Amino acid sequence: MNSKITRALQVFVKTVDAGNMSHAAAQLNMTASAVSQQITKLEQDIDLSLFNRNTRKLTLTEAGEIYYASAQQLEQLQHTPSGRLKIVAPIGFGGGLLSQPIKQLTERFPKVELQLTLTDEPFDIIAAGVDLAICIGPLHDSTLIARHLADWQLIPCVSSAHPLAQTDSENPQALTAHTLIGHVNSKRLALALTHEHSRESCSLDEPKLMVNNMQTVIQLTLDGIGYGMLPEPEVRHLLAAGRLKRLCPQWHLPHYSVYAVTPHRDAVAAKTRAAIDSLRSWFEQVSANPDLCVGEN
Numbered sequence: 001m002n003s004k005i006t007r008a009l010q011v012f013v014k015t016v017d018a019g020n021m022s023h024a025a026a027q028l029n030m031t032a033s034a035v036s037q038q039i040t041k042l043e044q045d046i047d048l049s050l051f052n053r054n055t056r057k058l059t060l061t062e063a064g065e066i067y068y069a070s071a072q073q074l075e076q077l078q079h080t081p082s083g084r085l086k087i088v089a090p091i092g093f094g095g096g097l098l099s100q101p102i103k104q105l106t107e108r109f110p111k112v113e114l115q116l117t118l119t120d121e122p123f124d125i126i127a128a129g130v131d132l133a134i135c136i137g138p139l140h141d142s143t144l145i146a147r148h149l150a151d152w153q154l155i156p157c158v159s160s161a162h163p164l165a166q167t168d169s170e171n172p173q174a175l176t177a178h179t180l181i182g183h184v185n186s187k188r189l190a191l192a193l194t195h196e197h198s199r200e201s202c203s204l205d206e207p208k209l210m211v212n213n214m215q216t217v218i219q220l221t222l223d224g225i226g227y228g229m230l231p232e233p234e235v236r237h238l239l240a241a242g243r244l245k246r247l248c249p250q251w252h253l254p255h256y257s258v259y260a261v262t263p264h265r266d267a268v269a270a271k272t273r274a275a276i277d278s279l280r281s282w283f284e285q286v287s288a289n290p291d292l293c294v295g296e297n
Contacts (some may be wrong), residue, residue, distance in 0.1 A: 003069070005235045007038070007040075008041065008042045009039040009042075009074065009075065009076070010028075010037055010040050011024065011028060011030075011039065012038070012039055012042055012043075012050065012067070012068070012071060013068065013071050013072060013075060014027055014028055014034060015039060015051075015058065015090075016058075016060065016064075016068050017272055019057065019058065020057065020058055020243025021035045021036055021039075021058070023175070025116075025121050029034070030250045032114060033157055036277070039051070039277055044076065044118055045074070046063075046067070048061070048067075049061050049063065049210055050063060050064035050067055050068075050212055051062070051064055052230060055247055058111070074125075079270055080111070080239075080269040080270055081105075081108075081109040081111065081112050081270045082109070082111035082112060082270070082271060082276040083112065083113065083269075084112075084113045084115055085105075085112050085113065085114050085115065085131050085271045085272065085275060086115045086117070086128075086129060086130050086131045087114065087116050087126070087130070087131065087132045087133070087134070087213050088116075088117045088118075088119065088123060088125070088130050088132075088133040088134070089116065089117075089118055089119070089133070089134040089201050089276065090118070090119070090120055090134065090135075090136065090214060091118045091119060091120050091213055092120075092214040092215055092218075093118065093134060093233045093234075094116075094118045095215065095236065095288070095294075096237075096294040097233060097294050098116070098279075098296070100282045100294075101211040101275070101278035101279045101281070101282045102114060102116070102278075103137060104167075104203045104278045104282075105274060105275060105278050108274070109266070109271070112271050112274070117130075120183075120214060121211055121212065125144060125262075126143070126259060126263050130263075131259040131262065131269070131271070131272050131275075132260055132261070132262055132275055132276065133260075133262075133292050134149070134258065134260060134261075134271050134279070135258075135261045136185065136256055136257070136258060137256070137257040137258070137259050139259060139261065143263070143266060144200050144261050144262065144263060145261065145264055146256060146259040146260070146261050147259060147260045147261075147262075147276060147280075148257060148258075148259055148278075149258045149259060149260055149276075149279055149280050149283045150257070150283040150284070150285070150286070150287050151172050151255040151256070151258075152231060152232055152255060152256060152258065152287065153231075153232045153252065153253065153255050153256075154186070154229040154230065154231060154232070154235055154253045154256060155229070155230060155232050155235075155246055155252075155253070156175065156193070156227055156228070156229055156230075156243065156246065156247040156248055156251075156253075157221060157222065157227060157228055157229075157235060157239070157244045157246055157247060158178075158221065158226075158227040158228075158244065158245055158247055159221060159222050159224045159239075159242060159244060159245075160242055160244065160245050161224055161241070162178075162226075162227070163178075164227055165245045165248065169245065169246075169248060169249075170248060170249070170250060171248070172193050172204070172248050172251055173202070174200040174203075175204065175205075175207055175227060175248070175294075176248060178226055179208045179209055179215050179218050179225060179226025179227070180204060180205060180206070180207045180208055180209070180226060180228070181207060181208075181209045181211065181221055181226045181227070181228040182206075182210050182211070182217070182228070182229065183210075183212070183213075183214050183217050184210055184211070184212045186207075186229060191203065191204040191206075191229070191253070192204065192253070193201075193248060193251035193252065193253060194251065194253075195251055196250055196251070196252055197250065198226060202251065207263075208226070209225065209226065210266070214230075214231065214234070216277075217230065218230055218234065218235060218238070218254070221243065221244065222243060223239070227247060228245075229253060231237070231256075231289045233286050233294055234288075234294075235292045236292075237293040237295065240293055244272045259277075259285065260276045260279055
């Protein structure tokens with residue numbers, strides 16, 4: 001919201017609460033004349049009188065009562081996390097990555113109602129009326145605001161029962177004879193492994209099987225169809241349980257970045273800011289502690 005309008009609304013609400021402009025001016029550290037000018041300008045902008053004025057007391061007009069109720073709701077949205085919060089995230093994040101931040105939000109802010117949609121398909125944030133989207137970067141849409149949350153890795157993995165798990169898993173060349181299962185969005189990432197010490201690079205073959213859902217990529221890998229480049233935080237529990245084996249542990253793909261994306265606005269509602277803070281805090285813990293398993297057991 002425009003900062004001048006926000007200030008005028010604050011002055012209006014404070015004047016109603018204080019009962020007169022002089023008391024409101026003292027609380028706002030303004031002159032009574034400045035308060036009067038703010039309210040007069042607000043009335044001119046909406047072409048309605050907000051107060052019935054007399055020498056003793058200010059009372060609200062019918063329009064003023066409606067405007068006061070609306071202004072209180074707007075102020076609450078700006079400063080107190082409340083109302084419906086629409087979040088969209090990749091399907092893989094539903095496997096446990098969002099459980100902790102959602103729990104924190106619902107416990108700390110009981111007036112927030114969450115609506116979570118999980119999809120790996122492209123969507124229009126603005127047309128869908130989404131407050132916050134968790135997206136994999138890089139992002140290029142200038143009409144959106146992207147706030148960085150984390151940098152994670154895609155790692156080559158295979159089912160522990162797959163023949164690859166029994167071979168020399170240090171050599172990327174051993175992968176070429178087997179089916180690579182890819183996610184359609186991974187086309188944006190260079191499929192080339194780099195050795196962490198020698199910096200030698202090894203390009204991978206194009207995926208023989210493309211899937212539009214990362215949870216399905218993980219499941220097909222578990223089922224022994226081939227090997228996959230899987231999001232490390234989403235498969236930690238499977239690696240720890242021995243169901244998956246990491247291939248070529250000395251070789252790495254470029255990291256992928258996770259962003260909190262909001263429509264381009266001058267101000268973000270308190271509920272959205274609280275969600276971003278919760279997500280960033282949790283994702284930082286996930287990044288800092290590689291032993292922290294966040295998926296299903």
